[in-house]
Amino acid sequence: MITHDITDRFRTAANVVVPGTLIKDTQFSLFEAVGALEVGDPKMDSGCLELGESPEEQFDLNSPLLPEELLWLMDQLLNREVAWLTGYPLSQTLFTSVHIDRLLWPDPKTLDESTFVRNDAAQATNLPHAILRAFCLLLVKSCSLVLTMVTEQHYYEEEDFTTQLFNRELLHRFSSESILENAQYALQVLQSANFESEVSTALAGRIRLRCEILQMLVHHAAGQSIDDTSFQAMHDIFDQVQSTSSFGVEVKDAFSTKLQRRLASTVPPRPMVTVSMDQVWTFWHQMLYDCQNIFSVHAAGHSQDLLTAYQLFAYSCPQPSPYPRALLQSFLTLNSMVASRLEPLHFLEEDLRSLTLPASPLLSTSRKDYGTPFFGKSEIAKNMQGFVDKVEHYFITVYRVFCLNACRIRRTFCHALVEWDAIQGEMEEIDSLIQSLSLEQPSLPPGSSQPAFSFSLSSWVYHHKLTIHRLTIQTGIQQMIYAPHELAGMHYYLASICGIHLNHLERMCHFVVDRDTAIKQSDFRVDIKAKGAAECKMALDRLFRQYAWIKATNLVASALHIIFVVLNRWKIFSVSKPLYSNDALRYEIRMKPFLNLVIPELMSPEEFAHETNMQQSSTEVLLDEAARLSASAKKAWEEVSKTSWNIFPLDEAPYVRTGTDGQASVLDTKWNDDVKGCVRASIAAGICVVKLKKAMHDEAWKEKAKKEAMLPGPGDKGRWHQWWLVPALP
Amino acid sequence: MSNEQVRPSAPVPTTLPLSEIGKLIQSNPPNISYIQYDISLEPKYLPQIRALISKDLSEPYSIYVYRYFLYQWPELCFIAIDTTTSENDLVAVVICKLERHRGGPMRGYIAMLATQEMHRGRGLAKTLVSKAIDLMIAKNADEIALETEETNTAAMRLYESLGFLRSKKLHRYYLNGNSAYRLLLYLKPGVGQIPTDDFYDPFGYNDLPPSAQDDPRFPQGQADKDDLFRRGIV
Ligand SMILES: CC(C)(COP(=O)(O)OP(=O)(O)OC[C@H]1O[C@@H](n2cnc3c(N)ncnc32)[C@H](O)[C@@H]1OP(=O)(O)O)[C@@H](O)C(=O)NCCC(=O)NCCS
Numbered sequence: 001m002i003t004h005d006i007t008d009r010f011r012t013a014a015n016v017v018v019p020g021t022l023i024k025d026t027q028f029s030l031f032e033a034v035g036a037l038e039v040g041d042p043k044m045d046s047g048c049l050e051l052g053e054s055p056e057e058q059f060d061l062n063s064p065l066l067p068e069e070l071l072w073l074m075d076q077l078l079n080r081e082v083a084w085l086t087g088y089p090l091s092q093t094l095f096t097s098v099h100i101d102r103l104l105w106p107d108p109k110t111l112d113e114s115t116f117v118r119n120d121a122a123q124a125t126n127l128p129h130a131i132l133r134a135f136c137l138l139l140v141k142s143c144s145l146v147l148t149m150v151t152e153q154h155y156y157e158e159e160d161f162t163t164q165l166f167n168r169e170l171l172h173r174f175s176s177e178s179i180l181e182n183a184q185y186a187l188q189v190l191q192s193a194n195f196e197s198e199v200s201t202a203l204a205g206r207i208r209l210r211c212e213i214l215q216m217l218v219h220h221a222a223g224q225s226i227d228d229t230s231f232q233a234m235h236d237i238f239d240q241v242q243s244t245s246s247f248g249v250e251v252k253d254a255f256s257t258k259l260q261r262r263l264a265s266t267v268p269p270r271p272m273v274t275v276s277m278d279q280v281w282t283f284w285h286q287m288l289y290d291c292q293n294i295f296s297v298h299a300a301g302h303s304q305d306l307l308t309a310y311q312l313f314a315y316s317c318p319q320p321s322p323y324p325r326a327l328l329q330s331f332l333t334l335n336s337m338v339a340s341r342l343e344p345l346h347f348l349e350e351d352l353r354s355l356t357l358p359a360s361p362l363l364s365t366s367r368k369d370y371g372t373p374f375f376g377k378s379e380i381a382k383n384m385q386g387f388v389d390k391v392e393h394y395f396i397t398v399y400r401v402f403c404l405n406a407c408r409i410r411r412t413f414c415h416a417l418v419e420w421d422a423i424q425g426e427m428e429e430i431d432s433l434i435q436s437l438s439l440e441q442p443s444l445p446p447g448s449s450q451p452a453f454s455f456s457l458s459s460w461v462y463h464h465k466l467t468i469h470r471l472t473i474q475t476g477i478q479q480m481i482y483a484p485h486e487l488a489g490m491h492y493y494l495a496s497i498c499g500i501h502l503n504h505l506e507r508m509c510h511f512v513v514d515r516d517t518a519i520k521q522s523d524f525r526v527d528i529k530a531k532g533a534a535e536c537k538m539a540l541d542r543l544f545r546q547y548a549w550i551k552a553t554n555l556v557a558s559a560l561h562i563i564f565v566v567l568n569r570w571k572i573f574s575v576s577k578p579l580y581s582n583d584a585l586r587y588e589i590r591m592k593p594f595l596n597l598v599i600p601e602l603m604s605p606e607e608f609a610h611e612t613n614m615q616q617s618s619t620e621v622l623l624d625e626a627a628r629l630s631a632s633a634k635k636a637w638e639e640v641s642k643t644s645w646n647i648f649p650l651d652e653a654p655y656v657r658t659g660t661d662g663q664a665s666v667l668d669t670k671w672n673d674d675v676k677g678c679v680r681a682s683i684a685a686g687i688c689v690v691k692l693k694k695a696m697h698d699e700a701w702k703e704k705a706k707k708e709a710m711l712p713g714p715g716d717k718g719r720w721h722q723w724w725l726v727p728a729l730p
Numbered sequence: 731m732s733n734e735q736v737r738p739s740a741p742v743p744t745t746l747p748l749s750e751i752g753k754l755i756q757s758n759p760p761n762i763s764y765i766q767y768d769i770s771l772e773p774k775y776l777p778q779i780r781a782l783i784s785k786d787l788s789e790p791y792s793i794y795v796y797r798y799f800l801y802q803w804p805e806l807c808f809i810a811i812d813t814t815t816s817e818n819d820l821v822a823v824v825i826c827k828l829e830r831h832r833g834g835p836m837r838g839y840i841a842m843l844a845t846q847e848m849h850r851g852r853g854l855a856k857t858l859v860s861k862a863i864d865l866m867i868a869k870n871a872d873e874i875a876l877e878t879e880e881t882n883t884a885a886m887r888l889y890e891s892l893g894f895l896r897s898k899k900l901h902r903y904y905l906n907g908n909s910a911y912r913l914l915l916y917l918k919p920g921v922g923q924i925p926t927d928d929f930y931d932p933f934g935y936n937d938l939p940p941s942a943q944d945d946p947r948f949p950q951g952q953a954d955k956d957d958l959f960r961r962g963i964v
Contacts, residue, residue, distance in 0.1 A: 022801040033798035034791070043790050087902055159901045270789070270905075407901035407909065479899045479910075483890050578754050580748065580863055581893030585916045589895050592922045 072248030156376030359532030456726030484573035834926030
């Protein structure tokens, strides 16, 4: 490298420029401004040193380590690993460890070369170092497996995970076996050492813990869970590790941000990120539970139940961290099968069969049973193929969305909605073609005076689209996207989408019943007729279940709609005017995700305001209605709670883990908690209504409520369910 | 039957043009003067602006970030000074920009806002923001956007009391790991329909590895370019 001192030239040039002149490249973007460094500012310039400060970290890797210091180092590494697993870059977490740095740089060509001090025979016989090295190798290899899992799935850089490795390979080329073997050796060494027994056991526990973690990750990479014994063992070791953490003795300078200088010269120094030790244990326990529990989705024997299972994980509180979410995502494509069960095509057909196409010759998997010799058979097959090609990917993507971070779930749904809307239009065309080719006879749907055709494919699309539509609104409520004064309108809108969905489900039911009748009257073989009838019954079961759920949702939403209308009338959550805005402009922002939908078409702002505010009804009348609605909502959720998360028989695959010791399976528990939360929210809504009724003429209460009324945030007391934002009133 | 329900909520002053709103919002507490920024003020006020802003930042902005805004949109920066101090010290500041957002709407962006602790609650921030908004309206802005930390109720209330709505939540938006809300204000009807050269790229729909799509090193592939400006209170 050739260097020139440009200080003088720069000073001379700068002197010519009058203060206030900006010399700026037109292409210089905000991105670059934010990334730019201020030379000479120690907070930004990683090359800037205090007078007499050494550019290198001070730590001497040859100095002997006490067993208690070893223990401290290990716990610190566990801590920084947690920070990394929650999304912070390696440069601010594990790569601030001098020990990790030396193991990985220069890039070791053999595992033996990966040591704290290279080419030093004395190191090999240094007991504490051998033990720490084993721990670090296990740690780094685990990181490598975590990274592979996450980056093979869809994730958001920096939001979920920061993958920058700074050319460090994370022992990618060395097998997990060789690293586990080395750990066994270290455990023997540890036994032979003359450490005080308590500390020695504590250290051995940490190495064993790391071995267990690595083995777990190796299993995950192969799509397998670990057995319950290892799982329990891991928790036990964690408890032991936690209880001995206080033995640790700090090792000064073992972690340093100065290492960042060697990682990348153009990045400003960034502070080390650590978490509290309590968070370390909580995080690890949670992550282990999440990983293990996530395998229970394999019990789902049907596309619908799988969707329920994915949702239950997505809306767990706290949401699983990035690694378990990636693991859950990986099941969608494991060995090219969806949840180890079906090829994507068959998975899609399973869903169609249980919604709009029971016993249908349109599905490749039923064609041979229900096939009828139309002359247009091959045309129909071609159109069906068109449908499958178009939709398969979008359908699997719905499951994938539930593996994203909560904010992205909502934002991705907003986009997905527009896509499903477009697909629906295209599918209507395919439906029409199939309709005429198959000489379908129209029939009279409920509440209609016009005979109609089944439109089975677009009807299926519409059903899923309405689900996405509802979830877009509900995740908005979950994430407190809506300001208090908007909640009347948004609950009205939620209830109205549910209403549309209920009508659609009735229509779907009608055509399934038609199909059932047709099968029963057909001259198919007896066993085929029986199978067809069973398929129709399954579809009806599923449609009823959907109906019950959405009806219950509709009732709570309607009750809350009124509650917020009344609060608005009493100006309890209102914003003062004037504003740089009006209702129509705000409506446009709020409804942006729905603005361009062909169906359901968005109502005008005036109509929306009219429906929301219900000016024509008195507050008394409204509150009576809300009391009735919240009572019905409670009953409806109680009905739902009598069912289980799965509609279809559980899959008998070897993966199925029904909880140990006769406990309910994880999904049963999650489901029950979820529905119970909805029951409680309905009760809370009822209580709200009672309070409001009492306060009808109580102006003092209203003034008090203006100050004290609150919306419980996620995790707050009184937030009975993420979906349901019941106001806390005095 | 009570009669309070028949009374419609206070009529929205829809007839009032947006350019008239500012007057109703801005306040003039004693001993405070508002000044529109100008490059010539840099020697005196930039150090104070930096000091005030960086108080609430986990990590400092470089001088380039300040100059990026202050040189390109000096007029969209407003400061409040305390006239009782001998040096007319700075007590509050707002820094903004205004440009076309991804080839679509003319977007005002409120980048930084802070009031010195002693002077909070006196309407300074609201007045400064209002002045900036007035100028953006005069310069034909279609919309105004900003981000604020999800726990920053003071800021959220302030913006919502001006008419902003939360449009989305941004996971781990700031370098300190906190999430943010994007807040949005439309100034004209139809802004939501102005096309942008936004390429929303639903994952897996093309064959890019997902990680590459949001790589910060490829800002043009970012879901939102402003997402890059994610350090502290902005
Ligand atoms: C947010 C901040 C700029 C507000 O400054 P301020 O000058 O005190 O604000 P104002 O007096 O103009 O307040 C205007 C409105 O904001 C809201 N607000 C301000 N402080 C609030 C608080 N502590 N709690 C609740 N609402 C508050 C109120 O709605 C208030 O209107 P009101 O007084 O009529 O009720 C100030 O708290 C600050 O500097 N915070 C740290 C930096 C920061 O968070 N910047 C915002 C980045 S987006």
